[in-house]
Amino acid sequence: MIHVEGLTKIYRVHVRQPGFVASLRSLFHREYREVAAVDGINFDIPEGQIVGFLGPNGAGKTTTMKLLTGLLHPTSGRIEVGGFVPFRQQNAFKKRVSLVMGQKSQLIWDIPASETFLIHKEIYEIPAASFKERIDYFTEMLDLSLIIDKPVRQLSLGERMKCELVAALLHRPDIVFLDEPTIGLDVNMQEALRRFIQSYNRDYKATILLTSHYMADVSALCERVLVINDGKLIYDGAISKLIDRFSPMKRITLVLGAKIDTSVVEAAVRNGGGRVVAYDYPQLEVEGPREEVTGLSAKLLTELPVIDLTIEDPSLESVIGLAYSEGAAGESRR
Amino acid sequence: MSGAAAFWRKYGVLFKSDWAIMMAYRSETLIWMVGAFVQPLVSLAVWVSLSGEGSIAGYTASDYVLYFTAVLVVDRLTRAWDVYELDRDIREGTFSAKLLRPFHPIHWSINGNIVYKTFFAMLMIPSWLLLAMFFPAMRIPVDMGTIGLVILAIALSSAIRFVIGYQFGLLAFWSNRATAMYALYEGIHMFLSGRIAPLSMFPDWVADAARVLPFYFTVAFPVDLLTGRLADEPETVWIGFAGQAGWLLLLALSLRFIWRNGLKRYGAAGG
Incomplete structure (x- = not known):
């Protein structure tokens, strides 16, 4: 379902020195540095699998997600998602995938979430009967009845996140990218979202790639994890082995x-x-x-x-840190 | 559902939601609209007092009242503001949410323009008609056929200014100075489009340049139509529409080019 080969994304970063004089100098002479956010990674994900995508901040997780959804053009390498090349931005591709970013909202701030859902109904061309059926499904699964008609800006973070998930899944994508979907949520809410993600995967055979800093998310949802550090894939395998071995x-x-x-x-x-x-x-x-x-x-x-x-358990960060510092790169890479 | 029907349903639902948002912020919208009146009114006051009992550049005091009322309305109905939103969306990465949906982001902006301009027209045109009852200088000396042409000219100008603004916004793919560049463009536009004074006030070569570049077509042309200045010049009218259509086509092509190349540079900032 997802095929990634030699994927590399290099950013050209303008080097800024602090201070007024340096800022004047940079008007005339700009220095650039090349940073490989993603550096030659390979993996395949079969249909219906939930895979955890782990790594410290800045490791390249989000960049990979953006490459896989077509937001970014790769510098080199091949990506195929559901048979499409993401950065070609075809509508048929966009109707099959979804990206949820815990820190970014796609709901319209000033009006109720139900209005965003209506917009998605038209934009994704969802038939009226299916739309109603799906809204009922989500309302029941996520307990939305009291929040769906409040303006989004009045929702709590957890309530908003539930609505984000609905907006992202309303068109019933079979390939879903979840970037920190539980960030900042309390334990109960995390648990509710986790259960929901699990049943979505089960009910619709959805392929899911998930990043999270919460060990509980990953261990509850994913049998397989990919660990990335400094843009390189350093582990691809079962989560149980990762924790046992490194922590x-x-x-x-x-x-x-x-x-x-x-x-x-x-x-x-x-x-x-x-x-x-x-x-x-x-x-x-x-x-x-x-x-x-x-x-x-x-x-x-x-x-x-x-x-x-x-x-x-030790924090996921520390497990990954250990994995990295123990030189797991060589022995764990497939 | 046919493709065209589905397309218009998308516009329909976007129109409703944008309208709801605008209504939630109606007082801000009003302040914003009225704020744009200041510059034409100041220009009006200056020219009316300078012209006194006589006329300057073919305009009497009464002509200036009509001219700047028309400028005020035409400018408000054709001005695009997308550059600011687009620049922010691209730099901060909020553009991603629109890019992920199977409906080109430009439609969201076009729809926003339609919503706000509909609102402005609903307020400004009745106000004008009401004021014209009391102030003869504000009465429009043209027939209904010309009004039809004015509406077409305003629609084309609105499209031209939108496409220009959108391209300035897309410069944010390359630079973080998109809005500054747009401000520079707007400064030139203020003079060459006839917003600060009729083009006949300027040296011939400036006026000629403005007529070749898109400037004249965006404000002065619809204003001249509306104020009856082109009543005896059918040829100028056709040249005006041809100029609008030609520029719109050219700008649409360059928009396509900038869009395709810009997208490759998009950094989708933020997590």
Whole structure:
């Protein structure tokens, strides 16, 4: 469904020096630097797959998404999406794809989202009966009935994001690019959107490429991930292997109810197979191997006066950082 | 649904939504409209006081009243402002949302022009008719046939000014000075289109240049038609329409060229 070969995008960036004198000088002599935002990447995504697209900020994720949707012209390489060359901007192509950017809105700000939906109905030439059926489907799935007729500027971020998804999926694209769809949303809202994305994929066999900084999004939705860093693809494979390999530790954060001696705390943690990262009463941070974390927490709960305990995966950023710093490039690339 | 019907339905739904947005901001729209009256009214005051009892360049005080009323209306109904929106959309990357939809972004802008100009016409034309009842100088000395030609000339001028403005906006694909360049163009336009004074006030070579370039056709030509200046010159009328059509065609071709090349440079800024 998506085929990418040797894809490269080079930006020519005007180098600006700070300061007034430098700005005057740049009037006469401009310096340019070439930056490869995407640097020779290859991958294929079959129909109906949800793939997570990961990488630190500025790694080239969004640029790749923009190349795949035809917003940008590639400097070199081949892209085929659903049998189309995206940058030719054919309407038949645009009717099959969609791009949702968490930080950019395609809803019209001053009028209710339902009006944007009506515009999409005409622009995508959706028959009236299907339009109604789809709006009903979305309204039920996303609980929209109370927000659809409010001006978009009065919606909360989460409500707006739901409407963004509807606007993007109303024409029922079979290829969907989601760029940070859950950014800035609370946990419940993230969960709701995740469930929705999952059922859209299941109901319509949609091929989905998703970027997110939230580990939970990626692990709930994607079996396969692509990791990109500095414009290069450094990992393409199962998510379970990525986490196991690059982040064997989990972090436990505890709040203690009474002040306990450091040595006692350290002994308890050591007994459970963990390590104290920081102890500053009442907060205690412990790190332990993924497979022993349940036993370790149980031990800490019995041996220490614990008020609160949370177990977290390391942030996706840090997993990717680890993947990159451990030189995963060579061994993981297919 | 046939292709043409589907196309017009798209315009229909865009018109409704743009109209709703404009109504949400109706007081701003009004202030904006009235703000554009200042320059022609100041010019009017200057020329009326200078001409006194006599005439300058073939215009008496009463002629100036009619001339600048016509300038005010024609300019308001033909002026395009797309450069500002387009420049911002391209530089900040908000253009992407329009580019992703299977309907050329230019249609959104054309529709916006139709909406606002319809609104302006609905306010300005009745106001003019009302004022003309009290001020004889504002009465239009032409027949209905000429009014039809004026409407056509205004429509063509509106299209020309839109296509010029849109191309200046597309310069944002290459430069972040698109609006500055447009401001320079507008400055020249103010003089050469007859907005600041009738072209007969200028040296012959300036007036001639304005008649060859698109300037005369955008404001002065519809104004001359409307104020009856071309009543005995059917030839000039046809030359005027031919000039409008010719420039529109040329500009449409260059728009196509700039669009295709600009799109390759689009950076779709922002995440």
